Amino acid sequence: xxxxxxxxxxxxxxxxxxxxxxxxxxxxxxxxxxxxxxxxxxxxxxxxxxxxxxxxxxxxxxxxxxxxxxxxxxxxxxxxxxxxxxxxxxxxxxxxxxxxxxxxxxxxxxxxx
Amino acid sequence: xxxxxxxxxxxxxxxxxxxxxxxxxxxxxxxxxxxxxxxxxxxxxxxxxxxxxxxxxxxxxxxxxxxxxxxxxxxxxxxxxxxxxxxxxxxxxxxxxxxxxxxxxxxxxxxxx
Numbered sequence: 300x301x302x303x304x305x306x307x308x309x310x311x312x313x314x315x316x317x318x319x320x321x322x323x324x325x326x327x328x329x330x331x332x333x334x335x336x337x338x339x340x341x342x343x344x345x346x347x348x349x350x351x352x353x354x355x356x357x358x359x360x361x362x363x364x365x366x367x368x369x370x371x372x373x374x375x376x377x378x379x380x381x382x383x384x385x386x387x388x389x390x391x392x393x394x395x396x397x398x399x400x401x402x403x404x405x406x407x408x409x410x411x412x
Numbered sequence: 413x414x415x416x417x418x419x420x421x422x423x424x425x426x427x428x429x430x431x432x433x434x435x436x437x438x439x440x441x442x443x444x445x446x447x448x449x450x451x452x453x454x455x456x457x458x459x460x461x462x463x464x465x466x467x468x469x470x471x472x473x474x475x476x477x478x479x480x481x482x483x484x485x486x487x488x489x490x491x492x493x494x495x496x497x498x499x500x501x502x503x504x505x506x507x508x509x510x511x512x513x514x515x516x517x518x519x520x521x522x523x524x525x
Contacts, residue, residue, distance in 0.1 A: 300454030331512050340503055342416070343455070350511070384413075388454060397512030398443035398462055400504075401469065404454040 302326045305403035313411055318376040320406050322389030325370065329391040333400070334363060335373050337386045344363050346387070347374070380412045414438050418503050418517035425493040425524045433488040433520050435503030443506045444486040445514070448472065450497040455502065461486055493524045 302409045303322045312318045322332075330351040335343035349356040349372065356363050362375045376383055387402040419434045420507050437444065445460035447470075457470030461480040475497060477489040486505075490497060504514040 303454075303455075323448070326492055335516075339518075341516045342504075345513050346518070348511065348513060358476060380452065390455075390511040398445065398506060399457060400445075400514060401457075402447075402454040402456070404452060 300325070301403075302329075303389055303401050303403040305389055305406050307389075307406050308373060308404070309407040309409070311411060312379050314381055315338045315378045316372075318379045318383065318408055318410065320374040320376075320389075320408065322374075322403055323370055324372075324391055325402045326368075326391070326393065326401070328393040329401075330394045331392045331397060332363070332365060332372050333390045333392075334361075335388040335390060335402075336383075337388060337405070365384050376408075379408075381410050381412050384408055384410050416503055416505055416517035418501075418520050420496035420520060421518065421523050423426045423520060423524065425490070427493060427495060428452050428522060429493050431490050431493065433490075433501055433503075433522070435464060435486045435488065435517060436456060436484050437486075437503075437505040437515070438484065439481060439505060439507070439515065441515075442483070443508065444480065444512075445470070445504050445506075446476070446478065446486070446488045447471050447502045447504065447522045449519075458488065458501075490522075493522075495524045 333348040334346040390400040446458040447455040459478040506514040
């Protein structure tokens with residue numbers, strides 16, 4: 300049973316446009332959500348996170364939105380750049396267990412020049 | 413800053429052989445964990461540790477052993493390698509106050525033939 304779902308395996312956008320990556324979760328105990336970015340042959344790197352007590356967190360070109368009632372979060376990248384091309388993983392942790400992350404399967408983002 | 417260091421980067425094993433994947437971190441993080449990444453599967457937690465001397469199983473622990481004798485090191489042992497253990501392995505570390513933001517090593521690509 301997949302607790303964190305990223306239903307789009309891939310996404311292609313034009314440089315300068317907005318990229319929207321989506322993530323759904325099923326476990327109501329999750330209270331912290333993270334996005335990781337991964338380039339080929341490298342480890343995942345932390346991008347941005349959001350606590351369940353918030354509905355939005357912004358960091359430069361990256362914004363994460365959380366809709367708790369729908370158990371849905373999304374990552375917005377504006378404007379998208381070719382260097383953003385990577386696999387993006389959504390991850391979640393439960394209160395008191397933030398040493399364990401549950402990951403989605405990832406979305407491959409391709410930003411075309 | 414070294415961060416999380418994994419060795420080796422690549423390894424080929426024969427079925428039945430044993431080996432140890434090394435992981436070291438220099439951030440004085442209490443939490444360390446091992447994940448495996450398979451195509452289309454995202455990252456899955458194998459084992460984790462919340463401090464020296466304390467380890468526990470994650471989602472896919474079978475065929476692997478861990479120990480944590482120091483804060484810095486968290487080796488992963490494959491007892492008798494099987495083709496199903498062909499994967500990319502990532503070690504990660506995080507701090508209790510870090511809201512689960514994990515820092516990952518560059519990964520070990522393991523092939524079992």
